[in-house]
Amino acid sequence: MRRKLPLTLEEIATGVEKQIKIRRLASCGECEGSGAKGGPSQLNTCITCNGSGEERRVRQTALGQFVSVSECSRCDGEGQTIEDKCPECRGQGRKEAQSTIKINVPAGVEDGMTINLRGQGHAGIRGGRAGDLRIEVREKAHDYFIRRGSDLIYNLEISFSDAALGADIEVPTLTGRASVTIDPGTQSGKVLRMRGKGLGQLQSSRIGDQLIRVHVWTPQNLSDSDKDLLEKLRESSASNTPKQGKGKSFFSKVKDAFV
């Protein structure tokens, strides 16, 4: 039996206990799963196989004695037969019922992973082994974050002035808002790391980081006074870009950092 389990990044970060309601075949309470009217005491030992569930046939041949063993045809290998079937489950020993299942989701699970709950699927026929319930993890898309393993990536747009002069800027994290410091002279493409603000990991106590990718927003729709200010800045040597072609550019270094 399979079920999908949608999880948020917040739930995946720390692990979570979830409850789901499912309809499954559960052991019949009326006959205690035996399928016999009146319960297990009403089961009869099979007269063909004496309760072993097997039929043995012995054959004599010129080469010696051959014994073949097969499932008993009278009791279908169960070793017991039912005189009167339980009316509640029509002799199946199980019937459909709604159940609430608790699932302990560990931190760091990934989309498509399966959590196997042994014996939590359909009950077996007349007390047979119960099946497993397989829970498939579905990671919900997040409004702000892109997941990379146990790290989170957040794209932050800052103004041209904040990039040049530096600023403290509020950003979302999985546990609330936090402040990051933009150093004066920060370039577009710079990556800031907030340690321990990412996701927990499977079978590890390490917690991932939140990476903040800075994008500098170029101003548009300038007023005349804005244009005057920027014209003055253009004349100042401070706004010149460095000479091209000397060593690795800032952007190729950023790219290397992500490989």
Ligand SMILES: [Zn+2]
């Ligand atoms: Zn029953």
Ligand SMILES: [Zn+2]
């Ligand atoms: Zn039998």
